Amino acid sequence: MRSPSLLRLFDGEWSDSYELYRELRKDGPVQWDRWMRAWIVLDHAEIAALSKDPRLSGARIDSFYEQLPAETRAGLAPLRDALADMMLFNEPPRHTKLRRLIRPGLTPRFVREMRPVIEDTVNGLLDRVLPSGRMDVIHDFSEPLTRDVIRRLAGIEQTHAHQIENWQGLLHEFFTQSQTQVPRIKALRETFAEGQRARREGTAEDLFSRMIAGQLGEADYTENEIFANFLLLIDAGQATTTHLIGNAVLALTAFPDQMRLLRESPELAANAAHEFLRFDSPVQFTSRVALADLEAGGRQIRAGDSVALVLGAGNRDPRHYPDPDRLDVRRKAHDHLSFGHGIHYCLGAALAVAETEIAIATLLRRTDDLRLAETEQAWLESANFRFLRRLPIQFTPVR
Template identity: 65%
Template sequence: MAIEEAPSLLRLFNPEHAADPYAFYRDLRERSPVFYDRMMRSWVVLGYEEISALSKDSRLSGARIESFHEQLPAAARAELQPLKEALSDMMVFHEPPRHTRLRNLIRPGLTPRFIRQMRPVIEEITESLLDRVVEQGRMDIIHDFSEPLTRGVIARLAGVPDHAVHLLEHWQGLLLEFFAQSRKEIPRVTRLREVFDEGAEERRAGTGSDFFTQLIAEQVQRGDYTEDEVFANFLLLIDAGQATTTHLIGNAVLALIRNPDQLELLRDRPDHGLKAAHELLRYDSSVQFTTRVAQTDIDVLGKRIPQDESVTLVLGSGNRDPRKYKDPDRLDITRGAADHLSFGHGIHYCLGAALAVAEVEIALRALLQRTKELQLLVEQPKWQDNINFRFLTSLPVGFKKVL
């Protein structure tokens, strides 16, 4: 008699699941939408409604930087201290009241008007990148288009001066580096702090001309924020707004190429751009999980999650839950899926969501307006070896220029 393997998200590292995790999620969800993953030592939640509810449940906490750091050996704690300090002041790793206070540093500035101000910046960078490649008839969507696009947008938004923009290249995510106990990003963070400090006086006075100064000027002058707190959330803009958006665009292009009817529909109906962006985020998000810690015992679908245990909310699974979305494995750019889970829910809903959606929408519209007969130049694109982040290593495509 065969022994059934214990369910675990770590099986996503298996080659048959790595390229497409969604069938695996479906099997897990049908077996048990809530289960304890012994290999990950975390409770796993797979259904849309449960993820949505738990994302807004104050009994779960995102504050996990300090506890992870404290459990490390003394030498590792010392080496990771600079990274830990930067992460510890980011709003996403706190709960109210400190989360509210830190979120209020940036949230009031991210108005619809501010996003409208950013759209011409996104359009300008998008067009300049396409100008470089349209005559060639081929490009790598990640390396030639989406990564330099998001880097350029974030550099302008965060106020990174031209001489320091190279510090944003090949950004992969500070949280990932921290939990992997990697020291390689510490020199980059240190250098960015030096660049940040160069503009401290103008930023405090509200006289800086960059978008970041405009974004926080009123809050900094009215609130009592330390330079460490302002820097940490400057880093958060870079960390959250670059790599994940780079790969949202890459995953969206791949999905459209594999669904040519939807690609042609979007080309013919650019007015569907906003709906299409949200549907593409639902269909294949670049972030698959988010993790919380239970502050008290919590009952979910008849399972009791004990206090202090880890809870993994599988956003990618919830986005394909048939209880929420009809025919969820079908890409439908007219669906209207703005309630997807890719940006989270509740107080930890991504502050940069509107900007990310604008980047996806503008990038796809320009790409489809200026190219035709878009096709993959490899049979199977390769994914980075990480089960939480759906990041392509590259996405080479061929096309013809629209005359």
């Protein structure tokens, strides 16, 4: 595969996504990727505009599913059922209905109330590893942090916490036709069903049930719609934030001057969280299907064409961000593309920023001489997700 393509991220020549984006950008901000059979969009302004364009639809689960062999469809059916009813993969008016289910719960007040929980969890995790002077950022820190926050948010009892351990992105599983997460989804559905009656009656005490209680009487939500968006909380709130924190620590080791600046000025941590999202987003592109003919970047996109909005490339667009390949925790990067735009803007954005801000600021406050324990990084094999499999680091505890 020698011609330009996002899929070249799978060959050894392109271990760095951003180096490939720079190469692809030479052929223009919008181009046809014949290997992906999709238009790829690399320009910040074009991605921001197309993210809000109603002529592009994110409802792409069923179109992919129906093209699969019957045997594969049967095995993936539980995963398809979960994804197809998530708000993320629907458009108005159904998207509006599904978003209304959860939106009232993820308020600024809720995030403020969660901050002490996040702080306690972060400090507890660091207490375990500080004496050894080393840890795996993913497995010892960011994954258990986000798992515990989402467990509380989703109302999963501690006895069922194992059901969301080492969570992988469901969309990656679906498009790679993997069935490894299907048993987990079935087990979670059984756990979730235990509270169905209390949830409908308004007597359930868990956070998720209280979050959606006011909406259940206003619209006719099916149990699968409720379960699917319960899974979306776990999927978007756990896997992506886990790897946002991991990618942030990796970036800081590459830019020690920025690590030093954050230690000296911890008040920059909230701003830095947005710069981490810009610099190395866990989600690198999102796909759409054209519902009508449109023009983008001087190219004609026809109805029915697939379009990949390459968020990672837009976040490093040199026409939008000066010196885009440099991490700068003072940079005002709140217009990054990682949370999406328009009606699909991430509902959990404020919570993800809070978790990242607290995790990074506390890690830097309680350690010194933080450095990588391995020179090579192991990434999930994916053209879309920048997920570290592990990130061992060493440090000196601050007493």
